[in-house]
Amino acid sequence: MSKKKWTVGLIGIFLVFCYFLFQFLSSTLKIDHLVGQMEQSMVEDKRIKHVVLIAQEIDNPFWRTVELGAKEAAAQLGMKIDYMGPIRINPAEQMNLLEKSIAAKPDAIIVQGIKEQRYDLLISKAIDQGIPVITVDADEPESRRLAYVGTDNWEAGKRMGELVVKDAGGKGRIGVIIGSELADNQQLRLEGFRSIIRNTPGFEIIAVRSSNISRIQAAKQTEAMLNQYASIQTMVGFSSLDAVGIMEGLKATNRADVSVYGFDDLEETKQGIAQGAIQASIVQQPKEIGFKSVYLLADIFKGGSIPVQHYTATDIMDSNHLKASVSSP
Template sequence: MAYLKRFLYLSAILIFATTAAMTIYFGKETFHVTEIAAGKTDPKHTFHFVLIPEELDNEYWSLVEEGAQDAAAEHGVSLEFLGPKQANIDEHLKTIDMAIAGQVDGLLTQGIVDQEFTPLLNKAVEKGIPVVTIDTDAPNSERSVYIGTDNYYAGFLAGKALMADTKGPQTVGIITGSFEASHQKLRVQGFLDAIKSQSRIKVAAQKESNITKAGAVKAAYEFFQEYPELNAFYGTSALDGIGIAQVAEYLKKDGRTYVIGFDTLPETLKYIEKGTIQATVVQYPYQMGYKGVETLLQIKKGLSPEPIQHTDTAIIREYDLPLTPGKPEGAQQ
């Protein structure tokens, strides 16, 4: 009996110690607590900035981070890249709140549609932390600057490209990453405004992919089943064009269906080379990250940069490939 009690006592201590160790480890991994965040700023660094994206596991945001890290290294700034691995609004908000509590010197983050998001950005500003939104704006907040694509203009360019590249009647299926995301809605509206003067171009419907390849495949397949006359697609997020291309090839509709997508993922470029995707909208996420850090530095120095700073946008087709060597032009969002 005494042996059993001693065994249970030792087991309890071991379980407690293991749990405590795991809590400390995973807590550190979740928020990447560093000496800088704890107030022990490296004397080599003038400021501590944090970049918080929609999701870390995303090629598009990796390019944003690359630009931001390059600018940070050039200017002697410490930059942390924190946030949810996969898109999660609660984790996004929690990371911003923890960055505020850590009294960082500047905050770069993607604007999101959430009733708690704007008050949280305002909280950062109230505590003296300047905020720059990247890729997607939060215009009703107290953020200092928005840096990113003019999403309406990007959609408008996509509509103009379809008009230039096609002849005769076109029935278009629009697949958008999200019905709620402001930047996705702007990309759709710009496209609709560009084609509205063309009676030969009709929009069959809009479907949502939830920014997943599986969602885009499902939506494209449904379009082909529901609209036999469909002969054109517009995808407003990077995986949409890829999903459309896969279904077009599977149903042997490639070559008879015009597809314009978004961004320049390697798979998208392969489909452009094959002729399954005819064109794609190019964004410049590296430029967004680089300008984001430089803009926060300007604010910290007491300057007042332009509140809206649009990065470059373009359309590429097969004859534009290969892309110009250098920093990657675009990726995913």
């Protein structure tokens, strides 16, 4: 290889290194800025209860809706919500945010559960310092969190299985996209789904892949899965961005014969259902999750007891439900 090619290659490697270093520093500075804002707001008015809400991903539509519900409840109760989260899904950053939040001594913390020993230790640290912790979206029942608020994820997966079996019309060879292999809520949904599929003759899960809560990755994984398993007839996505990504993967492989099922009610998912590209979606209640979490904390502040698990409902959104919602006054 010529000296010129070596030089170009080294420059390329250096630029890639600089890009990832910039992303790391940018994310770290963002976290420090968010925690600094939280600390300043607590100093400004110690009479107000300050609650930290740590999202899985700060600008994810699901988590922004959880934030909306939490802030609505906080406004009614005279509390303040400090909302923060990683720029992109990153459990290590979630843990760093939790650790820094504990150091800032808020009145309570609302956080997604993560199955990780360090995370459980941090939750214990908060509890030992008198900071109540409630988990949302994904539970961590083996930790010392006081309560979980969110979807019964195993039941939601089971409901998805029943929906697919009922509507698939013989399309029993299934490909599955989950948001994360590490997230407990995704694994529970998958297990609930499996409990129906494994007991239904003619239905089989051909492959399971992870999108890492990314629409682009959901599309790429769908394309790769269909290229490897051309016999797949139904695709199921278990995180909010998966169904839209699956649609894009189907377009890339020129597959219009695959039935698609998703999770949550993003605007693109609604459009896909309206256009017939998505058969249905299991819809959670993120606003209620945020709202109820804050009200449970209010009960804790008053010294009351609260349920360890508070499950919020799920609905099925399909073309009939969309038509009904449009026609209703």
